[in-house]
Amino acid sequence: MNNVTDELFEDLPDQDLDAGYQLDPAKPLVLLLGWVDHEGILSSLKASGRQYKKKLLDSLPRNWESTVDIFSQYKVTAVVGKIPAHVLSLVVDARYAGIRDRLFSSIGAVPNQIFMFEAILEGGDRKRVNENYESYPPAEKIQEAIDFLRGHGVQILPYTSRAEVTVLAESFLDDIDKNLILRMYVPRGRLWASETDRFLQLFQDYVTGVERLEVRLDQKRTEHGVIYEFHGNAAKGQKDLQEEFREFSKIMGLFEFDADAAESLLAERGSNVKEIARLVSKYSKEAKRLQLDLKHEAESKSLFIRHRLESELMDLNPTTQEWLNIQGLVDGAIPRFGSFSGGALAIGRASDPLKIESVCVNNFRPVFIETLNGIIAEEINGDQHFEPEHHQLMELISRHGADKVKELEAAVYEVADKGVGGVGRLRAKQKILAFLVEFGKKTGDVAFGVLQAYVEKKLGL
Structure with missing residues (x-):
């Protein structure tokens, strides 16, 4: 570091910033990082009865050491923080190499929400950030630090105002208080929406009856969809139910x-013989019933779409060949569902009108395109109209969503649903923007800016 930076950090206190606030090691603790209090x-925090401790990251390595010690001294249940640009220079500074892995691995191991000014995430524009520190790092160092943080499980959200940080942090802490461990959104009227509902009910039965987890399933219904939230305690060492969901889908x-193989898997989970027999009987019947219902729903939807198209296109006098092409288009637009193990929560995923349009251009008169796209999209995706940018997202x-696919898909739907609040x-917008900025910088694709503008437009920004 240069001398200015050394002097700056020497002046910052390494001692606790909440002097006189007595902490109880037996109670859960929320760690606040930086000037986020x-x-x-x-x-x-006070209303929920949670104790908290504040630490600064724009400090010397010995203070980072004392921050790591908090994780062994207390039961840290959440971390909320704000990281300015000049602190990112410390993340990649050689003086902090011995402590940074321990610190951010500890943070990433618990639910966390770290806020970073939007301009920093977008590329480190010093003028927009309005930073005066000489230690402000170049763009490549900023990206190196951000990649390091994300690689250690640090959840970064962009912000543009202090008010946003306050609102989003309060929402995050509220979810922690309610032990939110899985969230998803299903549009109203979407293909297989009722089957998805039944599958999630069965999953809740599985995690409580087989995994022995204390989990409840809550539903929030809006005009356009249903938000499913699983609350409770995940398995030791996990922050969500993704692993259990994959196991249940399998x-x-x-x-x-192969019911015998399924029975063996259940036995490995530690259930007793009587419980295994009950579960085998129940899940075997439900799996077959769900598979049959999925098939029937797809066939029924295909027929209904054909009838709607025939009624609305009749005045245009389609030729015999065009009617055959319509049938082929409808059959191709209905999503195929082969097995639960292939990803049960992907059933009924929104069809892409742009792909449908490319088929239409080659096989139909242009006047048909709007009607075809509208009816097929509405019947498959639900009764809410989705713009092309929605499908691109x-x-x-x-x-590219990796282990955040379900969380990000839910966010896209929530941004489009004014009934969410x-x-x-x-919160949904900030999650999507963080994702778009990350991949936009890596690929250099200008389309990410278009999608970002779409998300902001949905919120009236």
Whole structure:
């Protein structure tokens, strides 16, 4: 570091910033990093009876050491923080190499929400950030630090105002208080929406009856969809139910063709003989019933779409060949569902009108295109109209969302649903923007800016 930076950090206190605040090692603790202790955040912590401790990251390595010690001295249940640009220079500074892995691995191991100014995430524009520190790092160092943080499980959200930080942090802490461990959104009227509902009910039965986890399933219904939230305690060492969901999907898939293998998997989970017999009987029947219902629903939807198209296109006098092409288009537009183990929560994923349009251009008169796209999209995706950017986002998330696919898909739907509420939509927007900025910088694709503008437009920004 240069001398200015050394002097700056020498002046910062390494001691606790909440002197006189007595902490109880037996109680859960929320760790606050940086200047994030706004009045609203502290009020939320006090109202829920949670104790907290504040630490600064723009400090010397010995203070980072004392921050790591907090994780062994207390039961840290959440971390909320704000990281300015000049602190990112410390993340990649050689003086901190011995402590940074321990610190950020500890943070990433618990639910965390770290806020970073939007301009920093977008590329480190010093003028927009309005930083005066000489230690402000170049763009490549900023990206190196951000990649390091994300690689250690640090959840970064962009912000543009202090008010946003307060609102989003309060929402995050509220979810922690309610032990939110899995969230998803299903549009109203979407293909297989009722089957998805039944599958999630069965999953809740599985995690409580087989995994022995204390989990409840809550539903929030809006005009356009249903938000499913699983609350409770995840398995030791996990922050969500993704692993259990994959296991349950695999078991349900096996029941379709190999009940003995499914029974063996259940036995490995530690269930007793009587319980295994009950579960085998229940899940075997439900898997077969769900598979049959999925098939029937697809056939029924295909027929209904054909009838709607025939009624609305009749005055245009389609030729015999065009009617045959319509049937082929409808059959191709209905999503195929082969096995639960292939990803049960992907059933009924929104069809892409742009792909449908490319087929239409080659086989139909242009006057047919709007009617075809509108009816097919509405009957498959639900009764809410989705713009092309919505489908582009869903496709991008499907390819690059990794372990955040379900969370990001839910966010895209929530941004489009005004019934979700202001805080929920703002939280969803920030998650999507963080994802878009990350991949936009890596690929250099200008389309990410278009999608970002779409998300902001949905919130009236």
